[in-house]
Amino acid sequence: MHSDEIVDLESTVDEASLRRSERLSDELKEKIREDASPFRMLTGDRPTGRLHLGHYFGSLRNRVELQNAGVDSWLVIADYQVITDRDAVGEIRDRVYGLVTDYLAIDIDPERAVIFPHSQIPALNELVLPFLSIVTDSELRRNPTVKAELDASGNRPMSGLLLTYPVHQAADILFCKANVVPVGKDQLPHLEQARVIAQRFDRRYGRAAGATHPIFPRPQALLSEAPSVLGLDGQKMSKSRGNTIELGMTADETAKLLKKAVTDSERRITFDPVGRPEVSNLVQLTALATNRDPVEVADEIGDGGAGTLKRVATEAINEMMAPIRARRLEIENDQAYVQQVLRDGIARANAQAEETLREVHEALDMVYLP
Incomplete structure (x- = not known):
């Protein structure tokens, strides 16, 4: 996808832009089939409950296929995002361990995939600060997820973390320089926000600092082809509805x-x-x-x-x-192994995040010591 194909966030995802996204996604799939080596994928989950068959058929199985095809795979456990719309984290440690266990059980290979919770990557989260300087309050409020949460909140004030949720999500994508993000059609505005941030940062800071190439690649949408799976009660499959078949069930x-x-x-x-x-x-x-x-x-x-x-x-x-x-x-039954997978993933993610933040500081002329 070329940088001049950015969709203005002032507009909605209409039929024409959706068809274009589908065309570009099809082209991306063909490129991956031909040679997966240039691609890095970022995807992940919020640790709000156990993974179920809807997750498996909707995204998990596809992640394994992309990994096995040779796509460099990064899986973020979005633990900070648990508190964007709730007052407590719940049994978050157990849920994070459960997610890692599920990933490994479905054949995500920690030798070929980086698994990490973003709360443990300080430099990733610091990227949110400069990113906030290049988005507006009105843009964030027009984001479909933010709008939906605001509409559903009644009179409850929206937290700053929820308002800036799309920016934090962009940091998850851009810190590791992912250029492939598997999404559903309803998630295209989130990816578009990340693409706009990447482009604006390059134009405002990167080129001003004399950079010969953008710091951040423009992430491309890999649209899911998985059909929607309902819960066992005929409603949307959801952890909160209790209508799911969890991967950990007997x-x-x-x-x-x-x-x-x-x-x-x-x-x-x-x-x-x-x-x-x-x-x-x-x-x-x-x-x-x-x-x-x-x-x-x-x-x-x-x-x-x-x-x-x-x-x-x-x-x-x-x-x-x-x-x-x-x-x-x-x-x-081998929690030491799960901990080692997390330890290795956190170390690799931190190394990447610190390198990216160093480039950002150089672009911002904020490197003060040799």
Whole structure:
């Protein structure tokens, strides 16, 4: 993506810009297939709960594929972002360890991926300060996530951390000079904010300091192709709703949950996400777990009804999850290994962040000692 293809944050993500993003994402995927070595990916999660199948099919599986394709992979555990919209951190240490355990269980390789919580990277967080100098209050308030939180807050004052959430997210992306960020369509404005910050910093400070090339690459959106997965109650799959199948659940726990999943009274099973969302969701979960077409799965079950559908879905998901569960149990019982992975990831992230901050200080003419 070229620097002159930045979308002005004054505008919304309309159909034309979305089509362009899709085109550029397709071109990026082709480049990665041809040669993944020039690319560095930044992605991650907030440690607000346990990872579940929605996360796995929506992003985690794709992360492993990109890693295995040779993309330099950086996974941020966004622990500071837990307190952007809540009054307490909860059992955050256990959740961070749980995220690392899940990453390792699904085959994220710490030799090829950097796993770190951003609270432990001081130089990353210091980047927020100069970045704040090149964004405006109105831009931040127009960000869709910030607007949604503001609308949902009632009369509660918005915290400064929530208002500047897009800037902190930009720091996560730019500190390691990531040029690939897997996102859904609804997250494009966040990535656009990071791209605008990178461009503005270069124009205001980098070129003013005589830099021959930008400090920050323009991160490119890798749009997710994963279909939306509903929860077992037919609503959006969400940790807060309790309608998820967590990666850490046993086969028996998974079977019990699927047995209670919402379906309908029609005996013939079809794949109709609009007309029969609950039934179609179980069909889709089965298809995703077995890498098959959902229409084919539905046709195969035919008149077997909801009972057969739930049995087939349970078998497919438990079979897919069996090796992940085995690895997860082994890792869960070796906390020293989890700590070492975190220690190594934090060290590598700190080294990168300090180097990036040094370049930023040079651009700002804020290096005072030799």
